[in-house]
Amino acid sequence: MKKIMIDPITRLEGHGKIAIFLNDDGGVANVYFQVPELRGFEKFSEGRPAEDMPQITQRICGVCPEAHHMASTKTLDALFHVEPTSAAKKLRELLYSAFYVTDHTTHFYILAAPDFVMGPDAPPAERNILGVIAKVGLELGGAVIRTRHENHWVIQTIGGRPIHPCFGLPGGVSKAINEEERAKIEEIAKSSVEFGKLSLKVFDDVVLKNKDYLDMVLSDTFTHRTYSMGLVDENNKVNFYDGKVRVVDPDGKEFCKYVPRDYLKHLAEHVEPWTYLKFPYLKNVGWKGFVDGKDSGVYRATPLSRLNAADGMTTPLAQEEYEKMYSTLGGKPVHYTLATHWARLIELLYAAERMVELVQDPEITSTDIRNIPTAKPDEGVGIVEAPRGTLTHHYITDERGIIKKCNLIVGTTNNYAAFYMSVKKAAEDLIKPGKEITEGLLNRIEMAWRPYDLCLACATHSLPGQLPLEVTIYDAQGNEIKKLSQGIS
Amino acid sequence: MAKLKIALYWAASCGGCDIATLAIGEKILKLAEAADIVFWPIGIDFKYADVEKMPDKSIDACLFNGAIRTSENEHIAKLLRAKSKLMIAYGSCSYEGCIPGLSNFYNRQMTFECAYIETPSTDNPEKIFPQTKVKVPEGELDIPEFYDTVKTLAQTVDVDYFVPGCPPEEKTTWLALEALIEGKLPPKGTVISHSAKALCDECPRTREEKKIKKFYRPYEIIPDPEKCLLEQGLLCYGIATRGGCGALCPQANMPCTGCYGPVEGVIDQGAHFLSALSSIIDSNDPEEIQRIIDDIPDPAGTFYRYSLPDSLLRRARIK
Numbered sequence: 001m002k003k004i005m006i007d008p009i010t011r012l013e014g015h016g017k018i019a020i021f022l023n024d025d026g027g028v029a030n031v032y033f034q035v036p037e038l039r040g041f042e043k044f045s046e047g048r049p050a051e052d053m054p055q056i057t058q059r060i061c062g063v064c065p066e067a068h069h070m071a072s073t074k075t076l077d078a079l080f081h082v083e084p085t086s087a088a089k090k091l092r093e094l095l096y097s098a099f100y101v102t103d104h105t106t107h108f109y110i111l112a113a114p115d116f117v118m119g120p121d122a123p124p125a126e127r128n129i130l131g132v133i134a135k136v137g138l139e140l141g142g143a144v145i146r147t148r149h150e151n152h153w154v155i156q157t158i159g160g161r162p163i164h165p166c167f168g169l170p171g172g173v174s175k176a177i178n179e180e181e182r183a184k185i186e187e188i189a190k191s192s193v194e195f196g197k198l199s200l201k202v203f204d205d206v207v208l209k210n211k212d213y214l215d216m217v218l219s220d221t222f223t224h225r226t227y228s229m230g231l232v233d234e235n236n237k238v239n240f241y242d243g244k245v246r247v248v249d250p251d252g253k254e255f256c257k258y259v260p261r262d263y264l265k266h267l268a269e270h271v272e273p274w275t276y277l278k279f280p281y282l283k284n285v286g287w288k289g290f291v292d293g294k295d296s297g298v299y300r301a302t303p304l305s306r307l308n309a310a311d312g313m314t315t316p317l318a319q320e321e322y323e324k325m326y327s328t329l330g331g332k333p334v335h336y337t338l339a340t341h342w343a344r345l346i347e348l349l350y351a352a353e354r355m356v357e358l359v360q361d362p363e364i365t366s367t368d369i370r371n372i373p374t375a376k377p378d379e380g381v382g383i384v385e386a387p388r389g390t391l392t393h394h395y396i397t398d399e400r401g402i403i404k405k406c407n408l409i410v411g412t413t414n415n416y417a418a419f420y421m422s423v424k425k426a427a428e429d430l431i432k433p434g435k436e437i438t439e440g441l442l443n444r445i446e447m448a449w450r451p452y453d454l455c456l457a458c459a460t461h462s463l464p465g466q467l468p469l470e471v472t473i474y475d476a477q478g479n480e481i482k483k484l485s486q487g488i489s
Numbered sequence: 490m491a492k493l494k495i496a497l498y499w500a501a502s503c504g505g506c507d508i509a510t511l512a513i514g515e516k517i518l519k520l521a522e523a524a525d526i527v528f529w530p531i532g533i534d535f536k537y538a539d540v541e542k543m544p545d546k547s548i549d550a551c552l553f554n555g556a557i558r559t560s561e562n563e564h565i566a567k568l569l570r571a572k573s574k575l576m577i578a579y580g581s582c583s584y585e586g587c588i589p590g591l592s593n594f595y596n597r598q599m600t601f602e603c604a605y606i607e608t609p610s611t612d613n614p615e616k617i618f619p620q621t622k623v624k625v626p627e628g629e630l631d632i633p634e635f636y637d638t639v640k641t642l643a644q645t646v647d648v649d650y651f652v653p654g655c656p657p658e659e660k661t662t663w664l665a666l667e668a669l670i671e672g673k674l675p676p677k678g679t680v681i682s683h684s685a686k687a688l689c690d691e692c693p694r695t696r697e698e699k700k701i702k703k704f705y706r707p708y709e710i711i712p713d714p715e716k717c718l719l720e721q722g723l724l725c726y727g728i729a730t731r732g733g734c735g736a737l738c739p740q741a742n743m744p745c746t747g748c749y750g751p752v753e754g755v756i757d758q759g760a761h762f763l764s765a766l767s768s769i770i771d772s773n774d775p776e777e778i779q780r781i782i783d784d785i786p787d788p789a790g791t792f793y794r795y796s797l798p799d800s801l802l803r804r805a806r807i808k
Contacts, residue, residue: 003628021627029627036632043603044591049786051708055746059588062505062656160741163505163656167741172707174742269610271605274630278611334661370711402786407608434577
């Protein structure tokens with residue numbers, strides 16, 4: 001039997017690797033997606049003061065520290081039985097929306113766009129952000145850099161630090177913003193809305209108007225019928241910061257909707273001996289292995305899943321785009337994995353519009369930003385929608401607020417079974433007996449997991465999606481017969 | 490002058506250091522003018538195998554972030570040391586062990602049991618743990634070994650310079666890169682930061698006399714925005730932490746947690762903080778002193794928040 005290793009030992013040095021075993025006839029026998037590192041946060045959080053958890057757990061991931069900081073801070077609200085002030089909630093959500101704008105911008109332009117703008121078969125040297133800028137124009141490149149830079153300033157201004165913020169406390173936040181800061185954030189929010197609109201236009205021009213790409217989006221190779229998960233508000237509209245977790249089945253019917261403290265009634269995690277990362281699944285459907293469909297507990301928690309799990313968006317421009325996506329792709333729910341890129345841009349626009357709403361709220365400069373907890377801490381669960389999936393923190397403390405038990409189900413982990421299946425299916429469909437394994441073909445396999453915006457940081461720490469491939473093909477005796485490598489920026 | 494050859498690498502870290510390297514903004518163009526980046530897993534497409542083929546000492550400087558926690562981290566640290574003239578521990582994880590170093594209060598078995606058995610969402614009736622080598626029907630799969638103890642880079646290979654911070658602030662990063670670019674290198678072993686003194690020196694809060702009758706936890710009080718946080722009873726680590734970040738956390742009304750490491754000349758940051766604190770407790774009555782100290786809920790995990798692997802303690806003894 002032949003073994004093909006897709007091992008990102010170059011750019012990620014083993015923080016995610018794929019083994020493809022071939023039959024003697026050259027078809028795919030099996031695929032394994034391994035995550036070769038464990039961070040160990042759940043154990044060493046034991047013994048720490050609960051109020052330090054927002055700053056401790058964000059060190060899981062320097063790419064999305066805001067998500068851990070926020071989930072942890074909300075867990076503290078529940079743990080200490082304290083409701084944050086209204087202004088504090090708005091400041092948290094404002095920072096979180098700015099974070100979404102930067103994060104989705106990074107993913108779309110630096111990681112996803114090269115495949116579509118340059119084409120999946122373009123030489124790797126051109127298939128990167130510089131190639132994209134050369135093709136679509138310096139002006140857009142400047143807008144990408146400016147949007148990221150300005151929204152990082154928003155994060156530092158509200159959160160105290162540019163990477164690993166420090167402002168979250170049970171019952172509120174540690175600092176307010178003044179009118180001068182507010183006015184600048186408002187400008188940034190408005191230009192982020194324009195940037196969101198522009199990004200959807202780029203997607204429309206480059207992907208939707210190109211029949212080859214659209215066919216690829218709609219192809220079975222990049223489709224999985226799974227359950228979809230996402231956080232929704234009281235009207236079942238998408239919300240990143242707060243609400244209930246809603247899951248819809250592969251037909252789009254509501255399967256369950258739960259408040260954070262009930263997550264254990266709905267989720268469980270499966271363990272395999274060949275990887276350090278666990279596989280979450282819907283407990284009430286059950287673990288049936290790496291298969292999709294209604295009888296398998298595998299679910300997805302991605303931008304597309306969030307849109308599938310919700311009834312719409314609360315902001316006008318994003319709602320328009322939401323309706324356009326579903327009418328173009330044949331109604332809800334959508335299971336085309338590559339459409340996740342589209343959903344991500346709709347979310348980017350929503351996050352920017354939400355920034356404008358929040359920063360124009362008269363309460364946003366209020367100094368009433370803290371409620372001091374008075375109850376004894378015991379147990380709390382906090383959930384936010386991280387860009388890469390529903391993020392759950394759960395702490396149990398003693399009466400002094402010292403962590404006794406900690407459980408974390410993080411963004412990318414939710415999707416482990418799903419992105420593994422996506423890679424497997426793409427490999428099975430694309431690697432055929434007698435067909436040469438080219439660099440472009442390997443890139444198409446990579447395109448199967450790039451929509452998930454893999455941030456193995458939360459389990460390993462690779463930057464999202466930047467998984468270059470090194471493929472070694474072995475013959476039945478284990479001799480190396482061919483080596484191909486590629487790097488994708 | 491020939492361009493410098495620089496490598497950047499991440500081991501057991503969160504990726505924040507790599508984001509921090511990118512945060513130098515336009516100065517990245519200056520860096521590109523002066524140096525070629527020959528190896529950078531997140532940004533540049535050179536292979537691990539290419540590094541192996543490089544002659545020894547052919548890389549001018551390697552900025553290494555992340556602690557050493559797996560066999561793979563160790564292997565690559567040794568490889569990059571051999572290939573690099575200068576090895577720089579960049580960021581708190583490689584310098585001191587940082588937050589992941591809190592793992593040293595436990596061991597591998599306890600970490601595995603927590604992650605794969607005890608956590609309430611885990612469904613693992615057969616008590617399966619990940620294995621470094623696993624036979625599957627189609628062949629064999631392997632993953633790196635997870636060590637009992639988190640180590641710093643300097644406990645693994647010889648290190649020339651240290652850059653503090655979790656992550657290092659933009660100006661600290663640039664200070665290190667500028668020294669490399671201009672060839673103005675400080676003595677071996679230097680911790681590169683704008684300050685060798687305690688953070689208090691650059692903190693804008695007003696200080697009077699430090700006399701502490703009671704410690705508060707950050708959620709218990711709303712501190713005065715102008716006055717020293719430690720004087721208000723918050724356990725601000727600035728007194729025993731190297732400056733250079735600009736006192737960002739105290740300016741956001743939150744105590745410093747110590748991420749820039751010890752001040753110049755101090756070996757054990759935790760012990761230094763402890764001794765500094767004991768000198769400001771406002772009591773001579775042993776019972777009262779005990780009561781005041783009891784308000785500190787997690788002394789070991791607080792004093793050694795970023796530096797346990799690099800401290801004199803290194804790790805807890807597990808019986």
